[in-house]
Amino acid sequence: MRGPQRPGPSTDGNLPLELTAFVGRSAELAALAQAMETARLVTVTGVGGVGKSRLAARAAARAAPRDGVWRVELAPVRDPQFVEYAVVEALGLTDHTTRLPAETLLGHLAGRHLLLVLDGFEHLVEACAELVAELLRKLPGLRVLAVGRRPLGLAGERLHPLAPLGEDEAVELFADRARQHGLEVGDGSVVRELCGRLEGIPLALELAAGRLRALSPGQLLQRLDDRFRLLTGGGRDALPRHQTLRTAIGWSHELCTPAERLLWARLSVFAQTFDLEAAEYVCSGDGLPAEDVLEVLAELLGQSVLSREETPSGPRYRMLDTVRAYGADWLEATGDAPRLRRRHRDWYLGLATWCELDWFSPRQREVATRVEAELPNLRAALEFCLTEPDEAHLGQYLAGSLWFCWAGCGRLSEGRRWLERSVELDSEYEQSRLKALWVLGYVAILQGDTVPALAALRECREQAERVADPTAVAYAEHRTGCLALVTDDMARAETLLRSALDRYQEIGELNSNVLMGQVELAMTRAFQGDLAEAVRLCEDVRRVCEDHGERWARSYALYVLAYAAWRDGDPVGARELLADCLDNAHAFHDLLGSVLSLELLALVTAAQGDPAEAAVLQGAASRLWPSVGLPLFGSAYFNAPHELCEATARQALGDERYAECVREGARLDREAAVARALGHSGVRPLHGLPAPRGPVSHTLGGSGKREPAASPTRKGGETAG
Numbered sequence: 067m068r069g070p071q072r073p074g075p076s077t078d079g080n081l082p083l084e085l086t087a088f089v090g091r092s093a094e095l096a097a098l099a100q101a102m103e104t105a106r107l108v109t110v111t112g113v114g115g116v117g118k119s120r121l122a123a124r125a126a127a128r129a130a131p132r133d134g135v136w137r138v139e140l141a142p143v144r145d146p147q148f149v150e151y152a153v154v155e156a157l158g159l160t161d162h163t164t165r166l167p168a169e170t171l172l173g174h175l176a177g178r179h180l181l182l183v184l185d186g187f188e189h190l191v192e193a194c195a196e197l198v199a200e201l202l203r204k205l206p207g208l209r210v211l212a213v214g215r216r217p218l219g220l221a222g223e224r225l226h227p228l229a230p231l232g233e234d235e236a237v238e239l240f241a242d243r244a245r246q247h248g249l250e251v252g253d254g255s256v257v258r259e260l261c262g263r264l265e266g267i268p269l270a271l272e273l274a275a276g277r278l279r280a281l282s283p284g285q286l287l288q289r290l291d292d293r294f295r296l297l298t299g300g301g302r303d304a305l306p307r308h309q310t311l312r313t314a315i316g317w318s319h320e321l322c323t324p325a326e327r328l329l330w331a332r333l334s335v336f337a338q339t340f341d342l343e344a345a346e347y348v349c350s351g352d353g354l355p356a357e358d359v360l361e362v363l364a365e366l367l368g369q370s371v372l373s374r375e376e377t378p379s380g381p382r383y384r385m386l387d388t389v390r391a392y393g394a395d396w397l398e399a400t401g402d403a404p405r406l407r408r409r410h411r412d413w414y415l416g417l418a419t420w421c422e423l424d425w426f427s428p429r430q431r432e433v434a435t436r437v438e439a440e441l442p443n444l445r446a447a448l449e450f451c452l453t454e455p456d457e458a459h460l461g462q463y464l465a466g467s468l469w470f471c472w473a474g475c476g477r478l479s480e481g482r483r484w485l486e487r488s489v490e491l492d493s494e495y496e497q498s499r500l501k502a503l504w505v506l507g508y509v510a511i512l513q514g515d516t517v518p519a520l521a522a523l524r525e526c527r528e529q530a531e532r533v534a535d536p537t538a539v540a541y542a543e544h545r546t547g548c549l550a551l552v553t554d555d556m557a558r559a560e561t562l563l564r565s566a567l568d569r570y571q572e573i574g575e576l577n578s579n580v581l582m583g584q585v586e587l588a589m590t591r592a593f594q595g596d597l598a599e600a601v602r603l604c605e606d607v608r609r610v611c612e613d614h615g616e617r618w619a620r621s622y623a624l625y626v627l628a629y630a631a632w633r634d635g636d637p638v639g640a641r642e643l644l645a646d647c648l649d650n651a652h653a654f655h656d657l658l659g660s661v662l663s664l665e666l667l668a669l670v671t672a673a674q675g676d677p678a679e680a681a682v683l684q685g686a687a688s689r690l691w692p693s694v695g696l697p698l699f700g701s702a703y704f705n706a707p708h709e710l711c712e713a714t715a716r717q718a719l720g721d722e723r724y725a726e727c728v729r730e731g732a733r734l735d736r737e738a739a740v741a742r743a744l745g746h747s748g749v750r751p752l753h754g755l756p757a758p759r760g761p762v763s764h765t766l767g768g769s770g771k772r773e774p775a776a777s778p779t780r781k782g783g784e785t786a787g
Contacts, residue, residue: 089235089238089239089242090231090232090234090235090238090239091117091121091124091231091235094121094226094228095121095124095125095128097226098110098121098122098125098226099125099128099129101224101226102125102129102181102209102211104224105222105223105224106202106208106209106210106222107198107202107209107210107212107218107220107222107223107224108209108210108211108212108223108224108225108226109211109212109213109214109217109218109223109224109225109226110122110211110212110213110214110226110227110228111214111215111216111217111225111226111227111228112215112227112228112229113215113230113267114215114269114387114388115267115268115269115270115315115386115388116228116229116230116267116268116269117228117231117268117269118213118214118228119185119186119213120268121228122183122185122211122213123137123183125211126181126183126211129181131179131180131181131209132178132179132180133178133179133180133207134180134181135180135181135183136156136157136180136181136182136183137156137183137185138152138153138156138182138183138184138185139152139156139185139186139338140152140184140185140186140187140190140194141185141186141338141387142337142338142442142445142446143190144189144446144449145449146190146192146193147193148445149187149190149193149194149197150166150167150168150171150197151167151479151480151483153167153171153182153184153197154167154170154171154479157171157174157175159171159174159693160476160477160655160657160693160736162476162478162479162512162513162514162657162658162693162694162695163479163513163514163692163693163694163695164479164482164513164514164515164695165479167479168197168200168201170479170693171201172200172201172204172205173692174693175201175205175207175208176205177207178205178207178208179207179208180207180208180209181209181210181211182201182208182209182210182211183210183211183212183213184198184210184211184212184213184214185213185214186213186214186387187212187213187214187218188214188215188216191214191216191218191219194212194218195218195219195220198210198212198218198220199220202220202222230265230266230267230268231266231267231268231271232266233258233261233262233266235266236261236262236264236266236271237253237257237258237261239268239271239272240257240260240261240271240274240275241253241257243271243272243275243276243370244275244278246275247275247276247278247279247368249278249279251278251283256283256284256287257283259287260274260283260286260287263287269315269386269388269389270315272370273315273318273369273370273371274286274318275370276318276368276369276370276371277318277321277369279368281321289317289320289321312392315388315389315392316392318369318371319392319396321369322365322366322369322371323362323365324353325353325354325358325362326362326365326366326369326371327396328353328354329345329349329354329359329362329363329366330366330371330389330393330396331393331394331396331397331400331402332348332349332354332393332397332402332406333345333349333366333372333383333385333390333393334385334390334391334393334394334396334397335348335394335397335403335406335407335409335410335446336348336385336410336443336446337442337443337445337446338384338442338443339375339377339382339383339384339439339442340382340383340443341379341380341381341382341383342359342360342363342381342383344413344417344443345359345363345383346359346360347409347413348406348409348410348413349406349409352402363383367383371385371389372384372385373385373386377439378435378439379432379435379436379438379439382439407450408450410443410446410447410450411447411450411451411457411460414440414443414444414446414447414464415447415460415463415464415467417436417440417444418444418464418467418468419467421433421436421437421467421468421470421471422467422468422469422470425470425474425577425578425618426576426577426578426614426616427614427615427616428614428615429615430615430616430617430618431617431653433470434474434475434653434654437468437471437475438475441471444464444468447464448461448464448465448484451464452484452487452488452491458488458491458492458493459493459494459495459498459499460498461484461487461488461491462488462489462491462493462495462498462499462501462502463495463498463501463502465481465484465485465487465488465502465505466485466488466498466501466502466504466505467501468481468484469481469505469508469509469579470578470618472485472505472509473505473508473509473512474578474618474654474656475654475655475656476654476655476656476657478509478512478513479513481505481509482506482509482510482513485502485505485506485509486506488502489502489503489506489522496529496533496535497535497538499529500526500529500530500533500535500538501538501541503522503523503525503526503529503542504522504523504526504538504541504542504545506518506519506522507519507520507522507523507526507542507545507546507549508545508548510522511545511548511549511552512658512695513695514552514694514695514696514699514700515695516549516553519545519549520546520549523542523545523546523549524542526538526541526542527539527542527543527546530542536569536572536573537573537575539569540566540569540570540573540575541566541579543562543565543566543569544562544563544566544567544570544579544583546562547559547560547561547562547563547565547566547583547586547587548563548583548586550562551563551586551589551590552699552701552704553699553701554701554702554703556590556593556594556703559586559590560587560590560591560594563583563586563587563590564587566583567580567583567584567587570583576610578616578618578619581607581610581611581616581619581623582619582622584603584604584606584607585603585604585607585619585622585623585626587603588600588601588603588604588607588623588626589626591603592626592629592630592633593703597630597633597634600626600629600630601626601627601630604623604624604626604627604630605623605627607619607620607623608620608623608624608627611623617650617653617654618650618654618656620650621646621647621648621650621651621656621659621663622647622659624643624644624646624647625643625644625647625659625662625663625666627643628640628641628643628644628647628666628670629666629707631643632666632669632670632673632707637670637673637674638674640666640670641667641670641671641674644663644666644667644670645667645743645744647659647663648660648663648664648667648740648743648744649744651663652736652740657690657693657694657736658694660690660736660740661687661690661691661694662704663743664683664686664687664690664739664740664743665683665684665687665698665707665708665711666707667683667743668680668681668683668684668687668708668711669707669708669710669711669714671683671746672711672714672715672718673714677714677715677718677719677724678715678719678723678727679727679746680711680714680715681712681715681719681724681727681728681731682727682728682730682731682734682742683731683739683742683743684708684711684712684715684728684731685727685728685729685730685731685732685733685734686731686732686734686739686742686743687731687739688728688731688732689731689732689733689734689735689739690736690739712724715727
């Protein structure tokens with residue numbers, strides 16, 4: 067998915083929480099497992115840092131529901147309206163339609179048996195409770211394991227309060243964490259007293275163990291004793307364990323050097339995970355030089371304030387939410403929080419700009435992976451821009467610049483939400499709003515929501531003409547032509563797309579969007595019977611894409627070429643092209659490209675004499691279409707191959723056998739359907755493209771004009787518009 071592959075249902079599901087070195091808690095684990103067997107909703111409660119998430123992950127890993135275990139991390143979610151989106155994302159679902167996320171969940175989970183782990187919901191109790199109640203009421207095969215500092219308050223909820231570790235288990239955990247730092251501490255009186263003073267809270271014990279590189283257990287105990295009275299925090303009415311936890315974190319904070327405390331506070335602006343380059347930019351300056359950030363960050367790692375994760379996009383760092391909250395309090399107290407949030411926003415604006423430009427390059431897969439990892443921080447930047455005074459234009463720019471994430475990487479529903487919020491705001495920077503408008507129109511088209519799409523594109527064009535913005539005019543005209551294509555107005559689609567391609571040529575625009583316009587023009591020609599012109603246009607797109615290492619637009623060009631190959635009586639060539647197309651579309655989690663490929667593969671399979679497998683592929687596609695929108699756009703042109711395939715397969719199999727094969731395909735999830743289609747293709751998935759060969763000539767839109775394919779665009783590539 068834009069890099070890292072989403073997991074398919076399994077006994078492990080998507081449960082990523084580290085389960086190694088799980089010390090003690092055997093009685094609690096057994097009790098929790100028993101509760102999960104007898105209740106459909108079990109909530110593990112307890113103070114922050116007491117080990118709720120780790121215990122729940124261990125219990126969930128032992129569960130064996132038929133359709134897997136899926137964990138949703140809710141701590142980074144700030145807006146209650148995004149709770150449902152977080153669950154959809156965690157389940158690996160892609161939904162291009164205008165349906166509410168809850169409807170997507172109900173549709174996907176109907177008839178399934180799985181365990182959903184909701185972790186860190188305490189700041190979103192009302193929204194989570196409402197969603198859980200609806201899911202449990204309508205999905206009898208669903209069980210929920212909730213993890214938070216307070217109950218959800220639903221009928222039938224079984225509470226599992228988690229207390230701190232007992233003395234022996236606390237000592238065992240402390241000793242285990244000390245060994246991870248290469249030290250042996252034993253279980254003498256000093257260690258036992260230290261663990262007792264920390265009241266057996268695992269987070270406090272791990273922070274203390276992180277200090278053993280510099281201090282002995284006796285020195286730790288002495289320093290802790292000095293700070294108990296000063297760092298209780300939380301107010302007079304706070305629970306003792308809340309006070310102790312804050313004491314433990316505050317004590318660890320006090321033991322940090324000034325530079326370490328400063329970095330700790332500044333790192334609290336990140337959502338979920340971050341990389342070194344982001345930390346160096348956002349957190350440096352005013353007492354912390356950029357060249358010192360790595361060394362200070364390494365010290366925080368050694369003290370267990372941070373943890374490091376290896377991800378497909380490289381090493382990333384994570385701060386526990388309780389630790390982050392403490393740092394955020396300090397940052398607010400310094401008065402530096404607004405500046406740090408602006409620096410955070412600036413970094414992710416820059417990152418989005420870079421990713422948009424690099425989308426049209428051999429680094430397209432890398433961009434998809436990077437954006438996937440950075441989504442929590444990009445959301446935080448969007449939220450900042452759309453809620454701070456005088457920042458609306460930056461929110462519009464950011465939402466528009468992420469078009470490739472929304473349209474190319476399977477996030478239409480989320481993208482539309484950000485885009486609609488952004489264009490509702492007044493902005494003195496017209497260009498940013500114009501871009502957000504045409505991207506909004508594009509997203510709505512792909513969702514099959516034609517009326518809002520047309521409204522957004524009309525507004526974009528009218529305003530663009532008023533302010534004389536030729537780039538926005540070109541994009542608005544292009545997407546209006548795309549709308550005509552999917553609504554079967556081929557003559558109008560061809561006229562608008564040719565005009566838009568001419569406009570792109572005039573302003574020197576060349577990127578994935580421009581190439582998609584040429585593919586869409588090729589579709590209009592193919593549907594009107596001019597296969598030769600369609601092939602010429604798409605071979606040109608294919609050549610330009612391979613020169614630039616572009617995969618996304620290339621996959622759609624291959625789809626049209628496959629359609630032409632099938633029409634020319636070459637099912638073998640069509641199958642090879644479609645296997646390549648499907649492999650790339652699926653890698654980007656482009657659900658539209660995937661389901662179109664499956665539909666055409668079904669027809670090719672029927673043409674090659676395997677009607678049963680063709681019907682299975684049609685069944686698999688039928689399961690995916692509800693997540694895309696109106697099947698085959700409701701278009702007679704796009705639907706014709708489907709109807710021909712169905713008629714051919716029915717005639718060969720008979721109605722009963724055909725229906726049976728379709729049902730078999732409908733039982734396949736997306737991963738299984740793609741794996742089956744590629745397996746039957748006999749074509750190995752492509753994993754690389756040649757590097758750009760340098761300037762070559764190509765033709766855009768049949769206009770007769772020629773331009774070096776590798777030349778830079780006048781408007782800066784994808785950022786134009």
